[in-house]
Amino acid sequence: LIDGGVDIIMVETVFDTLNAKAALFAIDAFFTKHDISYPVMISGTITDLSGRTLSGQTTTAFWHSLRHANPLSIGLNCALGAEQLLPYIHELSTIADTYTSAHPNAGLPNELGEYDQSPQAMVSYLRPFLEQDLLNIIGGCCGTTPAHIAAITNLASEFTPRQPPRVARACRLSGLEDLTIHPDHLFINVGERTNVTGSKKFLRLIKNKEYAQTLAIALEQIEHGAQMIDINMDEGLLDSTEEMVHFLNLIAMEPAIARVPIMIDSSKWEVIEAGLKCLQGKGIVNSISLKEGEAEFIQHAKLIKRYGAATIVMAFDEQGQADTAQRKIEICQRAYNILVNQVDFAPEDIIFDPNIFAIATGIEAHNQYAVDYFEAISGIKANLPHAMVSGGVSNVSFSFRGNNALREAIHSAFLYEAVKRGMDMGIVNAAQLTIYEDMPADIKQKVEDVLFNHHPNATEALLEVAHNIQSSTKESTIDLSW
Ligand code: THG
Numbered sequence: 001l002i003d004g005g006v007d008i009i010m011v012e013t014v015f016d017t018l019n020a021k022a023a024l025f026a027i028d029a030f031f032t033k034h035d036i037s038y039p040v041m042i043s044g045t046i047t048d049l050s051g052r053t054l055s056g057q058t059t060t061a062f063w064h065s066l067r068h069a070n071p072l073s074i075g076l077n078c079a080l081g082a083e084q085l086l087p088y089i090h091e092l093s094t095i096a097d098t099y100t101s102a103h104p105n106a107g108l109p110n111e112l113g114e115y116d117q118s119p120q121a122m123v124s125y126l127r128p129f130l131e132q133d134l135l136n137i138i139g140g141c142c143g144t145t146p147a148h149i150a151a152i153t154n155l156a157s158e159f160t161p162r163q164p165p166r167v168a169r170a171c172r173l174s175g176l177e178d179l180t181i182h183p184d185h186l187f188i189n190v191g192e193r194t195n196v197t198g199s200k201k202f203l204r205l206i207k208n209k210e211y212a213q214t215l216a217i218a219l220e221q222i223e224h225g226a227q228m229i230d231i232n233m234d235e236g237l238l239d240s241t242e243e244m245v246h247f248l249n250l251i252a253m254e255p256a257i258a259r260v261p262i263m264i265d266s267s268k269w270e271v272i273e274a275g276l277k278c279l280q281g282k283g284i285v286n287s288i289s290l291k292e293g294e295a296e297f298i299q300h301a302k303l304i305k306r307y308g309a310a311t312i313v314m315a316f317d318e319q320g321q322a323d324t325a326q327r328k329i330e331i332c333q334r335a336y337n338i339l340v341n342q343v344d345f346a347p348e349d350i351i352f353d354p355n356i357f358a359i360a361t362g363i364e365a366h367n368q369y370a371v372d373y374f375e376a377i378s379g380i381k382a383n384l385p386h387a388m389v390s391g392g393v394s395n396v397s398f399s400f401r402g403n404n405a406l407r408e409a410i411h412s413a414f415l416y417e418a419v420k421r422g423m424d425m426g427i428v429n430a431a432q433l434t435i436y437e438d439m440p441a442d443i444k445q446k447v448e449d450v451l452f453n454h455h456p457n458a459t460e461a462l463l464e465v466a467h468n469i470q471s472s473t474k475e476s477t478i479d480l481s482w
Contacts, residue, residue, distance in 0.1 A: 014042065046081045047077060059088045105141050106143030118147075189225050263286050333383060389424050
């Protein structure tokens with residue numbers, strides 16, 4: 001197309017956003033390789049009055065999935081006439097901080113598959129788009145003729161183009177639906193159970209290829225309040241890449257699961273990249289770090305940007321995992337500067353994980369780990385604008401394995417303290433979060449003594465009352481037998 005002399009590249013009639021993401025990835029790679037740049041237009045297709053693309057996304061989710069391509073315009077074309085398209089263009093116009101376009105059909109087809117809406121009729125349906133200031137670019141798709149275009153041109157000449165809105169900075173994710181994390185958002189629960197290293201049951205089901213049951217685990221977390229799910233297939237005896245791809249493709253066919261954004265969890269870049277190629281929505285990479293130095297960190301960050309995902313950055317550098325508050329904050333600051341200044345990575349798409357380590361392990365130095373994490377949250381939130389903080393909450397209670405009620409109490413008190421300091425999201429067992437307010441005061445005090453390392457006997461004192469703690473674990477509401 002470029003050799004032939006086009007001025008603009010348009011990725012259009014998008015009914016599968018993953019396909020569009022692949023096109024946009026290729027276009028960006030091509031521009032970079034040849035050191036050229038052309039404006040890119042994107043136009044999706046809402047297939048029917050459900051207001052969704054054929055691959056199931058809402059208009060807003062569609063925009064969140066493609067926004068990273070920084071297009072000249074985002075719009076809708078085909079499938080519907082102007083009349084039916086109006087509400088979806090309205091939605092796009094309010095959320096898209098770029099130009100908008102509409103190329104409707106000349107009405108809906110008749111029984112013979114022909115379009116018989118006249119230019120005058122089409123223009124009467126298009127007039128509200130312009131009166132409401134929804135568009136920058138306007139044209140026609142199926143059934144439109146030069147006479148329709150002439151009438152549209154006439155109409156458009158009466159109006160001035162839309163001014164794109166200023167849209168507040170926020171992490172804007174998507175599955176089939178959007179998940180927008182506004183600055184005043186509530187804590188975001190990320191489901192931890194679809195993890196072969198975090199759940200014996202999930203590992204067994206994956207090994208035995210009992211995929212229907214693995215999907216039930218994913219769904220159960222969402223029903224218990226997970227707004228995202230973390231997926232991890234890192235186990236020595238599995239082909240992690242193959243399992244990640246297989247599971248993500250299965251999820252994509254289950255709308256009740258695919259509705260939420262996906263967090264791809266692996267310590268291997270190949271697995272993460274294979275996973276990114278399966279997501280039509282905007283998900284989160286879990287994780288990258290400075291462990292192998294700056295060059296690799298930058299290379300991965302650039303690719304994440306091109307695939308259109310947010311990312312978790314671990315407080316890990318060439319020297320190892322940070323365990324003191326000071327090192328956690330220093331590493332996050334260094335990573336932030338590289339991402340924002342060198343990679344041009346959106347700061348609202350950076351989620352720091354300053355390492356939640358197990359406390360009460362019997363090693364004295366570990367008793368300070370929760371306090372260091374809490375201090376790191378405050379430091380990150382104070383110094384790194386728009387970046388968020390996450391962590392694997394269940395890690396903190398590893399040394400109390402076997403006593404789930406006690407672990408839940410610790411998680412709940414830990415989250416209460418962490419969220420107070422600005423923790424934005426956490427990988428948790430969504431079915432197993434005790435409400436902090438419901439905890440008896442004496443238990444609360446003893447848990448806090450452990451978390452804050454108030455005195456050397458705090459762990460023993462907590463264990464003495466552990467048998468009084470009630471578990472809040474919710475029973476599964478899902479029939480696992482389908
Ligand atoms: N940071 C980031 N990602 C992470 C972690 C983190 N991913 C993995 C992990 N840590 C978070 N996920 C879990 C999942 C399960 C458990 C802990 C953390 C867990 N599982 C029970 C156990 O091991 O005792 C499961 C028992 C069972 O059912 O088999 O505690 O920190 N970025």
